[in-house]
Amino acid sequence: MKTYTPSSTRYASMRYNRCGRSGLKLPAISLGLWHNFGGVDDFENARAMIRRAFDFGITHFDLANNYGPPPGSAEENFGRILKQDLQPYRDELIISTKAGYLMWPGPYGEWGSRKYLLASLDQSLRRMGLAYVDIFYSHRPDPETPLEETMMALDSAVRSGKALYVGISNYSAEDTKQAVDILRRLGTPCLIHQPKYSMFERWIEERLLHVLWEEGVGCIAFSPLAQGLLTDKYLNGIPEDSRASKPHGFLKREQVTHERIEKAKRLNEIAQRRGQTLAQMAIAWVLRHPTMTSALIGASKVRQIEDAVGALNNLSFAQDELNAIEEILVR
Numbered sequence: 001m002k003t004y005t006p007s008s009t010r011y012a013s014m015r016y017n018r019c020g021r022s023g024l025k026l027p028a029i030s031l032g033l034w035h036n037f038g039g040v041d042d043f044e045n046a047r048a049m050i051r052r053a054f055d056f057g058i059t060h061f062d063l064a065n066n067y068g069p070p071p072g073s074a075e076e077n078f079g080r081i082l083k084q085d086l087q088p089y090r091d092e093l094i095i096s097t098k099a100g101y102l103m104w105p106g107p108y109g110e111w112g113s114r115k116y117l118l119a120s121l122d123q124s125l126r127r128m129g130l131a132y133v134d135i136f137y138s139h140r141p142d143p144e145t146p147l148e149e150t151m152m153a154l155d156s157a158v159r160s161g162k163a164l165y166v167g168i169s170n171y172s173a174e175d176t177k178q179a180v181d182i183l184r185r186l187g188t189p190c191l192i193h194q195p196k197y198s199m200f201e202r203w204i205e206e207r208l209l210h211v212l213w214e215e216g217v218g219c220i221a222f223s224p225l226a227q228g229l230l231t232d233k234y235l236n237g238i239p240e241d242s243r244a245s246k247p248h249g250f251l252k253r254e255q256v257t258h259e260r261i262e263k264a265k266r267l268n269e270i271a272q273r274r275g276q277t278l279a280q281m282a283i284a285w286v287l288r289h290p291t292m293t294s295a296l297i298g299a300s301k302v303r304q305i306e307d308a309v310g311a312l313n314n315l316s317f318a319q320d321e322l323n324a325i326e327e328i329l330v331r
């Protein structure tokens, strides 16, 4: 692939939302490297997606220690892409990583101890060839480690200069409130929460969004397309090149249910009436909350990123559209 010169118009159309009550803004659409950036994937395709995303003003790339497969390989590949293409633009990028899931054998290779989190952060920095990440997350709450210890490890990551901000992911509303309080006392505010949220997964509406709003913490919704179910991808069966058809894909064939596809078909009709694709409407729907900083999408092809960015052309909903969507979802 040729040397990369980013588009000179990359900041012309992306929208940037303030992350809670922090000084940081994130693009309304961010790109995650959970699938399609690992050692089993086509490197040049991964590279093309990152370049295209940055051309659109997608400044935020989300990783975790375990993304691959094999675990760690998405960070290694991202490190290569940074070195080849994006090194001169490091100050224009928000790069996040996480620790929480299994990375190495023995009692210190997962969950939320200080021992694990700080060792994992060092490993992530080495794999990506970075001096620091912009956001370091606790990837999941650890029921056995005191919350204070996990939060103190995040605070240490910032104090050591290896992370600029910290966040939490998959924490309940109650655990979030406590984590935010502890971090505030330590002097390292919690920047952001990363929960799963889409038209098919709405647990955050009950309490979490309210807690984040009150505490001034940002929110980045992962899997806003329900791993592809909220696109036109599965409307006529399971295509060969889809996540559901891959042995290492986290979307299992059994999750592509008749009920979900029927809902997706009806939602697709509303999207078409709005002059959008279903993926674009699903992204706009997630972003409708004032607390929502960014929709964190995944992609397997450049054209999916192009499709996602088109959501920005119509982010608002009329009340009757919201009602019609609701009627489909609650059935």
Ligand SMILES: NC(=O)c1ccc[n+]([C@@H]2O[C@H](COP(=O)([O-])OP(=O)(O)OC[C@H]3O[C@@H](n4cnc5c(N)ncnc54)[C@H](OP(=O)(O)O)[C@@H]3O)[C@@H](O)[C@H]2O)c1
Binding pocket: 031, 032, 033, 034, 035, 036, 062, 063, 139, 169, 170, 194, 221, 222, 223, 224, 225, 226, 227, 228, 229, 231, 232, 233, 241, 242, 243, 244, 279, 296, 297, 298, 299, 300, 301, 303, 304, 305, 307, 308
């Ligand atoms: N914190 C956590 O615990 C956690 C957990 C999961 C994910 N995440 C983060 O969230 C990111 C996104 O998750 P996700 O990949 O599940 O998000 P998603 O946006 O819900 O799903 C992405 C998948 O949907 C399909 N797709 C995307 N755009 C499409 C389009 N325009 N038309 C048709 N199909 C389209 C592609 O699947 P195909 O491969 O089938 O083409 C793509 O890989 C991850 O990369 C990661 O950074 C975090």
